Amino acid sequence: MSDSGHDAAAGTGALTRRAMVGGAAAAAGALIFSTLPEAAGGQGSVASAPPLIPVPPDPTKVLGAPTSAVSVRSPFVVTGRNPTGAVSGSSLTPLHQFSGNITPADLQFERHHAGVPTIDPATWQLMVHGLVDREMIFTLDDLMSLPSETRVHFLECSGNGRLAFKGSRPDLSPQNIDGLLCNAEWTGVPVKTLLAEVGVKSGAEWALAEGGDAALMSRSVPMAKLMDDAMLVYAQNGEPLRPAGGFPVRLFLPGWEGNTNVKWLRRLELVSEPNMSKDETSKYTDPLPNNTARIFSFDLDAKSTITYPTFPNTVKKPGWVQVSGLAWSGRGRITAVDVSVDGGASWVQARLAGEPQPKAAIRFTHMWKWDGAPATLMSRAVDDTGYVQPTLAVFREGRGPGTDYHYNHIRAWKVAADGVVTYSGEV
Amino acid sequence: MRRLTRHVCGGLLLAVIAACTGGSAGSDAGGRGAVRPSEALPATFGVGRAATPAELAAWDLDVNPKGVGLPAGRGTAAEGAVVYAAKCASCHGPTGTDPIAPNPKLVGREPRDFSFANHATGVTKTIGNYWPYATTLYDYIRRAMPQTAPGTLTAGETYAVIAWLLAENEVIPRDQVMDATSLPAVVMPSRDRFVRDDRKGGSGFK
Numbered sequence: 070m071s072d073s074g075h076d077a078a079a080g081t082g083a084l085t086r087r088a089m090v091g092g093a094a095a096a097a098g099a100l101i102f103s104t105l106p107e108a109a110g111g112q113g114s115v116a117s118a119p120p121l122i123p124v125p126p127d128p129t130k131v132l133g134a135p136t137s138a139v140s141v142r143s144p145f146v147v148t149g150r151n152p153t154g155a156v157s158g159s160s161l162t163p164l165h166q167f168s169g170n171i172t173p174a175d176l177q178f179e180r181h182h183a184g185v186p187t188i189d190p191a192t193w194q195l196m197v198h199g200l201v202d203r204e205m206i207f208t209l210d211d212l213m214s215l216p217s218e219t220r221v222h223f224l225e226c227s228g229n230g231r232l233a234f235k236g237s238r239p240d241l242s243p244q245n246i247d248g249l250l251c252n253a254e255w256t257g258v259p260v261k262t263l264l265a266e267v268g269v270k271s272g273a274e275w276a277l278a279e280g281g282d283a284a285l286m287s288r289s290v291p292m293a294k295l296m297d298d299a300m301l302v303y304a305q306n307g308e309p310l311r312p313a314g315g316f317p318v319r320l321f322l323p324g325w326e327g328n329t330n331v332k333w334l335r336r337l338e339l340v341s342e343p344n345m346s347k348d349e350t351s352k353y354t355d356p357l358p359n360n361t362a363r364i365f366s367f368d369l370d371a372k373s374t375i376t377y378p379t380f381p382n383t384v385k386k387p388g389w390v391q392v393s394g395l396a397w398s399g400r401g402r403i404t405a406v407d408v409s410v411d412g413g414a415s416w417v418q419a420r421l422a423g424e425p426q427p428k429a430a431i432r433f434t435h436m437w438k439w440d441g442a443p444a445t446l447m448s449r450a451v452d453d454t455g456y457v458q459p460t461l462a463v464f465r466e467g468r469g470p471g472t473d474y475h476y477n478h479i480r481a482w483k484v485a486a487d488g489v490v491t492y493s494g495e496v
Numbered sequence: 497m498r499r500l501t502r503h504v505c506g507g508l509l510l511a512v513i514a515a516c517t518g519g520s521a522g523s524d525a526g527g528r529g530a531v532r533p534s535e536a537l538p539a540t541f542g543v544g545r546a547a548t549p550a551e552l553a554a555w556d557l558d559v560n561p562k563g564v565g566l567p568a569g570r571g572t573a574a575e576g577a578v579v580y581a582a583k584c585a586s587c588h589g590p591t592g593t594d595p596i597a598p599n600p601k602l603v604g605r606e607p608r609d610f611s612f613a614n615h616a617t618g619v620t621k622t623i624g625n626y627w628p629y630a631t632t633l634y635d636y637i638r639r640a641m642p643q644t645a646p647g648t649l650t651a652g653e654t655y656a657v658i659a660w661l662l663a664e665n666e667v668i669p670r671d672q673v674m675d676a677t678s679l680p681a682v683v684m685p686s687r688d689r690f691v692r693d694d695r696k697g698g699s700g701f702k
Contacts, residue, residue, distance in 0.1 A: 157643070158598060183640060196547055196555055204547045211543040235616070265540050277558055284640040287558065336555055345561050345629045347636040351621060354690065356612035364690040370697065400697040454697030467701045469613025 150176060151244060156184035159226065161248025164395070165376045170221070170252055170422060170432050174306050177251035179313045180226050182348070183284035186333055190309075190317040195263075195301070199276075199339035202268030209317050212258050212301055219256040220300075220323070223397040223430040225249060225369055227326035227353055230476030234464075237494025239483075242381055246480060246492065247374040252395070252430035255321055257302035260295040260337075273339040277346070278320050281335035288329045289343035290322065294367070298323050298428075301334065324399030324428035325367040326474070328353055358469035369399030371458050372477040373406050373433065373450035384488040387441035392419075397430035398452035405451040406433040412445035412481065412496055413460065419448070439484070445493060446482045461496060559635040563680030566634060570675040571656025573663035579653045580660050583642045592622075592664055603664045610689045624665025628690050630682035633658045655679070 122144050125131045142148065150160035159180040162172060179185075190209045198204035226249035233246040269292070276295055279287040290299070302321040303310060310316040315332030322329050328348055343349065343365070355363040373396035378384045396406045402425040407416040422432035433448065450458040459467070464478035481493040559565035571579075581590070588595045592603035604622040612619050612626075623633065638654050640646050649657070659674040668674075668682060695702045 155598070183643060183646065196551065197544075198547060198552055198556065204552060205544040206547045206551065207544040214543055215541055216537065266542075266544055279555075279558070283643070283646045285557070285646075286640075338556065338558065340560070342560060342562075344558055344635065345632055346558070347632055347640075350629060350632055350690070351623075351627045356610075357691075358613045360610045360613070361689050361691045362610070362612070363693050363695075366693040366695070368693070368695060368697070370695065398697075452697065455699050456697045457699070459701045463701050470616035471611075471619060472613040 148176060150178065150248075155181075157182055159228075159249060161244050162251055164243040164248055164250065164374070165379050165382060167376065168393070168432070170395075170430060171306065172251035172253055174253070174308070174311050174314065177224075177253070177311075177314065178226065178249045180228075180249065180327060181282070181313070182286045183282050185312050186282045187312070188281060188317060188333055193281075193317050193335075195318065195334060196336045197263065197267045197339075198336075200270040200273035200341065201264075201339055202270060203266075205267050207263065207266075209303065212263070212303060212318065215258045215262050217256055217258055218300060219254060221252065221254045221426050221429045222321070222323045223250060223252045223399075223428065224321075224327055224330060225251075225372075225397070225399075226328065227366075227369065227474040228476075230478075230480075231473075233480060233492065233494065234476045234478070237492065239491035239493075240380055241492040243374055243376045243379050249327065250374075250395070250397075250430070252397070253305050254307065255300060255302045256304035256307075257300040257318070257321060260299040260301055260320070261297075263301060264295065269339060272341050275340050275343050277336070277338040277340060277344045278329075278331040278334060279336040279338070280315075280319075280331045281333040286328075286331060286348065287344065287346045288331055288349055289340075289346065289365075290320070290329060291365075292339070294322055294325070322367070324369055324401075326353060326369055326399075329367060353474060355474050356469065356472050358467075358472075366475060367399075369397075370475065370477045371398035371400065371403065371450040371452040371456045372396070373403075373448040373458060374480050375408075375446055375448050375482055378446070378484060378490045379482050380490050380492055383490060384439060384484055386488065387439050390437045390439050392435040392437050392446060392448075394433055394448050395430045396421075396433055396448070396450040397428075398450065398454075398456070399428055400456065401427050401453040402429075403431050403450055404453050407449040407451070408433070408435040408437075409447040409449070410437050410439075410444050413447055413479070416449065441486060443486055444484045445496065446484060447479050447496075449479055557639055559631050559638070561629045561631050561680065563631055563676055566631070566676035566679060567651045568676065569651030569655050570673050571652050571654070571659050572673055573656075573659040573668075573670045575652070576656035576658065576660025576663075579649070579657045583645075583649070583653075584657065587643065592661065602661060605666060605685065608685070610686055622665065623661055624667060624685060626686055628684050628687050630658070630662060630667070630684055631680050633661065634679060 148163050148166050150162065153160050160178060162176055162178040193209055195207045229247055229249035232241060274292055275289045276292060277287055277289050279285055300321040301318055303318050305314060310319060318334050319332040320330055320334050355366050357363060373394055375392060375394040377393045378390060384390055392408055396403045406419040408419045409416045417435065419433040419435040425431045459478050461478045481496045483491050483493045587599040588602050593601060595601050601620045601622050603624060604620065605624045607619055634654060655674040662668040662682060663670045667684060672678065
């Protein structure tokens with residue numbers, strides 16, 4: 070499978086060293102040059118060595134750095150997507166390094182089928198044709214002149230979680246397991262607004278959405294979705310899309326599997342039947358135990374994942390620990406997230422970081438008083454359709470051990486007495 | 497940037513108008529004054545332009561299961577073997593059965609019972625055991641392959657390499673010609689294995 074490239078993310082040694090590191094090392098004082106922090110960091114972690122920059126003993130006694138055109142991260146923060154270098158593959162979001170609900174644009178996962186194209190927005194065009202009254206071409210200025218909408222939604226690859234389901238091992242991080250996820254504010258034009266410009270003919274039941282990459286990656290999308298909440302997105306988190314995110318324009322289908330959100334969109338052809346493109350038949354379909362496969366399995370069911378404490382981070386000492394993670398549903402709002410610290414024997418309702426939005430990820434937290442004994446942490450999302458995130462056993466029974474995509478079962482993490490946290494593939 | 501400038505100018509203009517028309521500035525100072533409701537939006541905004549026939553022809557390259565979009569041309573497995581060896585084998589392996597990761601395996605019929613979900617490991621999707629429509633091969637190969645030179649195969653080369661792939665997968669006889677008529681008529685082994693999504697949220701797991 071060409072889209073199993075992210076399997077390569079399995080427990081790389083480098084990952085254990087990549088973590089958000091607190092500034093405690095700076096307190097050590099001396100104005101010295103040294104290597105970047107080596108410690109497995111995380112919330113509450115302390116760097117084992119100061120960073121490779123001069124650190125004044127007292128920043129209040131020296132003039133600071135001048136203004137600059139673009140902010141760079143603190144050298145104390147070591148982060149990155151992983152793995153990198155594939156033109157037909159993916160890089161994953163370092164979920165275990167984040168707080169809050171929004172994913173920074175430059176650290177959002179990528180999944181490309183033929184690399185990232187270079188597209189000049191001045192010459193970019195969108196063709197809309199097929200079963201329409203007027204076959205037309207639109208420029209970026211055209212799109213940006215139409216009434217826009219801005220909404221927060223998650224975006225997730227339907228292959229997210231494959232490694233946990235098919236290649237589970239203790240040294241998987243949230244990045245390895247669920248890093249094909251981001252949550253962002255999207256700005257663009259409702260697809261229905263653009264379709265009004267061309268006039269939809271009766272009989273148009275689907276639209277073939279085609280990207281302007283070297284694969285001309287395409288998916289068929291039902292017209293009902295396009296007339297509902299679909300957007301032609303040109304901005305994210307307030308700025309133009311990044312090239313890896315589909316610059317200058319991508320299709321955005323809230324709550325639907327990532328690959329249907331066609332990047333670098335260049336063509337919408339309204340048709341009566343789905344195209345049965347490569348990606349909607351041979352790839353993004355879900356084999357079932359009755360020897361069939363589910364096709365057009367667009368919606369991403371409710372899911373949650375703990376991001377702390379998780380491998381490669383550790384719990385420093387017994388006492389209060391803030392368990393934290395993200396929850397999302399492609400069908401609507403998250404209504405509750407439950408947390409278990411005893412492997413699912415009992416559950417307690419977590420706190421949510423704000424008012425859940427439809428088809429958006431939300432941060433959950435739970436204050437856990439750890440007594441120092443081994444524990445198994447789990448989270449369970451519930452959405453406003455009443456759907457409850459399934460256990461691994463229920464998921465495996467329902468889909469089969471060799472199924473593909475939409476791996477939304479409950480994840481479990483073991484906390485050992487020494488505070489080391491590992492992924493627990495079988496709970 | 498153009499938009500930004502326009503918004504800034506608009507804001508300034510409004511401020512000037514407000515300043516010039518504020519007749520009763522004394523009592524309204526700091527107040528909002530009269531504000532009109534936003535105009536009703538039209539059904540259409542009149543943006544965009546007509547696509548020309550040449551533009552449509554250049555980009556409308558997809559092929560559907562009925563064969564709509566297939567061009568003239570023809571090819572056989574024997575011809576396709578030459579094309580495959582020259583333009584495909586370096587990524588997918590000499591026989592399509594042993595690809596160079598991460599490229600997909602193309603040839604193979606096991607498991608013939610489509611039991612992919614029931615094997616945790618050891619089963620691989622191929623054209624022969626998984627793809628439901630032969631037309632998808634043309635739709636995809638024409639646009640996306642070879643990966644380092646997409647869109648460079650002629651119609652004849654494309655039909656030929658498809659004939660080779662289908663013959664290697666024991667889907668068509670080695671001597672069957674592939675063209676705009678015969679390709680849509682090919683019934684793939686897994687044609688009827690696909691079911692529409694029946695998940696709807698709510699209680700119960702599917």
